Amino acid sequence: MATLTLESLGKTYDSGASAVRDVNINVADGEFLVLVGPSGCGKSTLLRMIAGLETVTDGTIRIGDRVVNKLEPAERDIAMVFQNYALYPHMSVRENLSYGLRNRRMAKAEINRRVDEAAKILEIGDFLERKPRALSGGQRQRVAMGRAIVREPSVFLFDEPLSNLDAKLRVSMRGEIRSLQKRLGTTSVYVTHDQLEAMTLADRLVVLRAGKVEQIGTPLEVYQRPASTFVAEFIGSPAMNLLDGVMQGHALSIAGASLTLPHSHQGPVRVGVRAEDLRAAPAGTTGGLPVHLRYVEELGSQRLGHFDCAGERLIAAFPSGQALSDEMALMAPPEALHLFGADGMRLA
């Protein structure tokens, strides 16, 4: 059990390209932190730096009170679950689980106790003697988890561990990882590009963009108050709608509609609004956003209307059964609008 501290952490390759820049994160003891971002944002590099598989060029990594920058991966007291599981194909499941313990010259009885316990937790006791190739994807995933658990490390690192599973299995494994981590109380860092996975797993999530931290917060904070248009579009499904608008004092005008907002600003803004915050303006009301319906996606529990709004795409969620017409007007409460400046950063 330990905290994990990253201080002005950076990674610059010999070629001069920088993968990670000035990252400051404190992971509390037992916390589940998720690093999320599009591919190439540096999230995997960051995780591999924590693991000791990539060298650190700037800043420090601390696990507990120890600075681990220069330590070998084995000395950092971490365990990692790889995207492709990285199970040793020539060893049985039992040998896979015990390999790290045997390398550390642990007593046989203790190794067996830990392996059996991990096997019981993960329900893989029935195929301890099998080779990895005889296992299904989900079972391999469990073995990979087991290999991390038996080590009883200070920190778990997960590198997109669910991306090789089919959608249904991914959802159930997600739940298992979450409950397992809660039960063991081990500090964890989890990398994913899937925003839904990030939202559902994280105590706190870190949105990365081009090697820099864009926002850190609980899933709800990030969802409700995205720090930038990048985060706004990345977190949440469907993505947040963004429209061009102009503010003069408290008055906002977008696409021919105008609204009075609690906060004031001068000049052009990007206005964000979540699909579920939009609703159809009752007939006869004025001030609604005029839109043109392109098509409707039926999701069963709700229907998503895809609209054109002054040349921009707009998605709104409606309760199923709501009637939609080709030309209609949409409304949103002023407090549901997110305002971003021309640089994409949140204004209010």
Added chain:
Amino acid sequence: MQNKRAIFGAKGLPYLLLAPQLIITAIFFLWPAGQAIWQSFLREDAFGIKTTFVALENYRYLFHDPSYLNSLKVTVVFALSTAALSMGAALILALAVDRMLRSARLYSTLLIWPYAVAPAIAGVLWWFMFNPTIGILPYLLEAVGYKWNHALDRGNAMTLVVIASAWKQISYNFLFFVAGLQAIPGSLREAAAIDGAGPVRRFWTITLPLLSPTTFFLLVVTIVYTMFDTFGVIDAITEGGPAQSTNILVYKVYQDGFVGLNLGSSAAQSVVLMGIVILLTVIQFRFVERRVNY
């Protein structure tokens, strides 16, 4: 298995398409092999006037002949030493390349060159370097108090032909080992590093077991190479001597048949060699193709 069966309209067409290969096989392999087998049952008199059918007499004689049994033993020592040296060196070089990021290509290309050298030339090359009179290496060895003379010393002679033969085969083994190493996912080594295995332990517990299909394949290929393709090396360096100490089976076939003109015995020896190749090939197909370690 995928169904790869092609469909031909005319009955004769597939045979026509196969004909070039079948004709080559028949003329250059089946016919001479048949000749050798038939020859191995015959004995000629000293002047080549009369030929007698002696059935298995040539074989019976062969396996009671101390010089043939010696040649068998020499071949085993030669094949195993060459295999060990060429594969060991190739593996070390391949491991070095696998760790290299930048000049790996250049380095690999340079390492492949010896493969393009003809065995006889390789033999002459090493013969010069180890020549007791004019060679550089005996001169250096003398400085540390060792008297090298492969023309007189049996051990020296064997060492020299092993070095020359292994040197040529390193390139081939190296290429396969590099490919084998690159097929091992990097994440396995990373996982092992996190699991507390140092570089040496990682090599023995992860890399080597995962390379075992490659290793086994190369072992068979290298042994076949040492038994047949090293004729030029032996001929250029030692001609089987001194005192039969480097007279491997394939060289003895040549000596007894073309120098000694004992065609019956030479043919019988060829047939025995053929049997060994067939055995090695069977082993290769049965084990390498099917029984992979994981």
